[in-house]
Amino acid sequence: MPTPILEVKNLTVEFSLHGRTIRACDNVSLTINRGEIVGIIGESGSGKTTLVSGILNLIQAPGKITSGEVIYHPRSGEPVDLRKLSPEQFAKHRWTNLTTVFQAAQNVMNPSLRVKEHFLETAWAHEPNLKEEEILSKARDLLSKVRLEDRVLDCYPHQLSGGMKQRTIIALSLILNPDIIFLDEPTTALDVITQWYILEILKGIQKEYGLTMVFSTHDVSIIGSIVDRLGVMYAGQLVEYGPVLTMFKQPTHPYTAGLMTAIPSLRDDVTKRKAIPGNPPDLAKLPDSCRFAPRCFAHAQGLCAGDKAATERLYPSHPEQYTRCYSWEKVFKS
Amino acid sequence: MSLVKLENVSVYFKNEKNPKQQIGALVGMNLEIEPGEIIAVVGESGCGKTTLGKVITDIYQPTEGRMLYKGKDLRTLKGKEYREYRLAVQMIHQDSYAALNPNRTIFQSLSLPLLQHKLARNQRQAWDQLSELFNDVGLTPPEQFLSKYPHQLSGGQRQRILLARALSVKPSLIVADEPVSMVDVSLRISLLDLMARANKKHGISFVYITHDLGTARYIAHHGRIAVMYLGRMIETNQIQAALDAPAHPYFHALISAVPEADPTLREGRLTQLPLRSFDMPSVTNAPPGCKFHPRCPYAEAVCEQEEPRLREFKGGLVACHLVEKIRAGALNGE
Numbered sequence: 001m002p003t004p005i006l007e008v009k010n011l012t013v014e015f016s017l018h019g020r021t022i023r024a025c026d027n028v029s030l031t032i033n034r035g036e037i038v039g040i041i042g043e044s045g046s047g048k049t050t051l052v053s054g055i056l057n058l059i060q061a062p063g064k065i066t067s068g069e070v071i072y073h074p075r076s077g078e079p080v081d082l083r084k085l086s087p088e089q090f091a092k093h094r095w096t097n098l099t100t101v102f103q104a105a106q107n108v109m110n111p112s113l114r115v116k117e118h119f120l121e122t123a124w125a126h127e128p129n130l131k132e133e134e135i136l137s138k139a140r141d142l143l144s145k146v147r148l149e150d151r152v153l154d155c156y157p158h159q160l161s162g163g164m165k166q167r168t169i170i171a172l173s174l175i176l177n178p179d180i181i182f183l184d185e186p187t188t189a190l191d192v193i194t195q196w197y198i199l200e201i202l203k204g205i206q207k208e209y210g211l212t213m214v215f216s217t218h219d220v221s222i223i224g225s226i227v228d229r230l231g232v233m234y235a236g237q238l239v240e241y242g243p244v245l246t247m248f249k250q251p252t253h254p255y256t257a258g259l260m261t262a263i264p265s266l267r268d269d270v271t272k273r274k275a276i277p278g279n280p281p282d283l284a285k286l287p288d289s290c291r292f293a294p295r296c297f298a299h300a301q302g303l304c305a306g307d308k309a310a311t312e313r314l315y316p317s318h319p320e321q322y323t324r325c326y327s328w329e330k331v332f333k334s
Numbered sequence: 335m336s337l338v339k340l341e342n343v344s345v346y347f348k349n350e351k352n353p354k355q356q357i358g359a360l361v362g363m364n365l366e367i368e369p370g371e372i373i374a375v376v377g378e379s380g381c382g383k384t385t386l387g388k389v390i391t392d393i394y395q396p397t398e399g400r401m402l403y404k405g406k407d408l409r410t411l412k413g414k415e416y417r418e419y420r421l422a423v424q425m426i427h428q429d430s431y432a433a434l435n436p437n438r439t440i441f442q443s444l445s446l447p448l449l450q451h452k453l454a455r456n457q458r459q460a461w462d463q464l465s466e467l468f469n470d471v472g473l474t475p476p477e478q479f480l481s482k483y484p485h486q487l488s489g490g491q492r493q494r495i496l497l498a499r500a501l502s503v504k505p506s507l508i509v510a511d512e513p514v515s516m517v518d519v520s521l522r523i524s525l526l527d528l529m530a531r532a533n534k535k536h537g538i539s540f541v542y543i544t545h546d547l548g549t550a551r552y553i554a555h556h557g558r559i560a561v562m563y564l565g566r567m568i569e570t571n572q573i574q575a576a577l578d579a580p581a582h583p584y585f586h587a588l589i590s591a592v593p594e595a596d597p598t599l600r601e602g603r604l605t606q607l608p609l610r611s612f613d614m615p616s617v618t619n620a621p622p623g624c625k626f627h628p629r630c631p632y633a634e635a636v637c638e639q640e641e642p643r644l645r646e647f648k649g650g651l652v653a654c655h656l657v658e659k660i661r662a663g664a665l666n667g668e
Contacts (some may be wrong), residue, residue: 043519043520044489161613161614162379191379191545191614192547192591192592192593193378193587193588193591193607193609193614194612195593196591196607197607199593200605218518219593220519220595221548221592221593221594222593222595223595223597224594224596224597225593225594225600227597248597249598258520259520262519262520263548263595264526264552265548265592265594265595265596266547266548266577266589266594267594267599270555273523273552275520275521275524277524279488279491279521280488280518280520
């Protein structure tokens with residue numbers, strides 16, 4: 001029986017700008033099980049980064065978390081609602097239990113510090129009593145896990161290639177034995193060979209430490225090779241969530257179905273690929289209907305009215321799979 | 335007669351730290367582009383594919399070798415002939431935001447070349463011509479887009495505008511440098527379809543530069559592929575033949591690293607890439623002999639000493655000393 005490690009309940013993040021309020025992350029609820037690799041996919045502006053920042057309480061002004069709970073179940077002890085913690089209390093969990101590898105990780109290192117100093121600073125910020133040699137031997141061990149040599153410790157960030165920096169950041173995120181790691185677009189901007197390599201490393205680490213991983217990406221093609229469970233975001237909402245295999249083979253939301261056929265690969269039938277018509281909506285001018293209706297084939301064919309009120313919740317479709325499309329049975333039977 | 339021909343073209347850049355050292359961004363490149371042909375140029379970052387595109391569009395001039403347009407050396411073209419070349423060969427850039435002047439409306443930007451080259455007699459005519467093109471590339475209604483500024487449009491829309499701009503001067507060749515890498519996944523295919531349509535309808539040749547083999551196969555499935563590594567073309571063939579049976583060991587590794595979205599194919603994923611090292615050597619410090627030998631699992635003594643030339647192999651061209659041996663070994667299940 002899988003046990004939950006993180007339960008997100010009705011998380012909403014709003015941004016107020018020029019007198020308008022947009023919900024970049026709208027009432028998102030999902031449960032992440034211990035030891036699983038969860039993928040969050042969506043296009044730019046769909047709210048996947050906002051969701052992760054919301055979970056980690058890293059939303060910056062003008063953004064604000066307006067509602068929701070984030071319940072974390074530690075390895076031992078009582079579950080805590082991360083949203084109710086003071087900044088000092090939260091800091092105890094950040095990096096020790098929950099860590100993150102941000103998008104464009106190539107740019108997150110301080111250019112004037114050696115790699116070694118990044119490891120030391122991070123470790124001391126949370127556990128000031130650690131000995132330098134202790135931290136460095138741990139760092140060397142982690143670097144070898146991501147297949148980097150010890151000499152990297154003495155390098156400045158600019159002396160490393162993009163793939164090496166990405167691997168260094170992954171090692172850095174593991175220095176305090178976290179429980180759950182969030183990776184935001186971990187392989188975007190990397191070449192395919194480097195990408196393959198990093199995915200392989202992540203899988204190895206996940207197996208060895210039993211880590212829970214949350215992967216957010218716009219690249220649908222990488223999820224097939226690594227993810228156990230998949231969430232699809234569209235215009236700030238989670239539109240479908242379920243085990244990767246059924247999500248891929250039997251999607252129950254038209255957007256998920258569209259995404260799965262929009263990606264050209266090396267083995268498919270070229271003539272079967274199709275783009276999703278139209279553009280993602282402007283979050284400040286959302287349609288007064290289901291958010292996907294303007295681009296939805298079922299709506300265009302008159303199979304579904306796209307009633308807004310009915311898309312306020314998720315419906316169970318296949319085992320452990322939930323969809324926001326209330327007409328899924330009608331739509332996917334034909 | 336081929337439309338554009340590169341004869342033994344090399345582009346060297348000076349190393350600023352060490353002026354004596356020459357960095358070969360493109361070395362000994364031979365390429366012919368026929369009217370109406372689609373060629374996909376693939377390779378990892380730093381392989382020289384963008385430099386190639388810039389030589390074809392005469393943004394960079396070859397340090398060695400010649401670039402011919404309709405059989406004539408570009409450097410011998412004068413006045414009217416050179417202007418004809420400039421119109422005939424157009425480029426679509428990767429970053430659509432940087433490629434449009436933020437201070438001008440789309441109409442102001444796009445009407446300029448039409449008026450300058452007297453393709454339109456006045457503003458009214460330019461407006462009509464552009465409106466027609468915008469309808470063609472799916473920007474409807476056109477007047478809504480023509481009067482906007484670049485920042486008011488989405489990435490997918492701006493990329494369509496760049497395509498319309500390239501088409502507006504009735505070119506015979508378009509060099510598209512990563513045109514969809516910054517576009518949302520659900521919209522990529524529609525842009526590729528537009529390019530394929532322009533190719534069919536107007537017989538425009540395309541050089542599609544990318545690191546994404548999936549989209550290369552999608553757009554050029556009847557065309558050719560050229561694979562580059564450290565400034566050299568190492569393999570070229572009809573694209574499907576090349577993907578089915580890659581001849582060069584590097585191209586083989588590259589194909590194996592491409593992720594597959596379908597989770598049921600996860601088991602088929604290689605646990606080891608056919609590579610000895612994952613990091614690409616730097617162009618400033620290219621190895622002697624075959625540029626790929628430090629990473630090649632098959633390398634022999636000859637590979638360290640002598641740089642292989644492109645030669646015929648099974649209907650394509652490949653630059654590898656050992657290709658017959660490797661292929662025979664693969665057949666014997668080694």
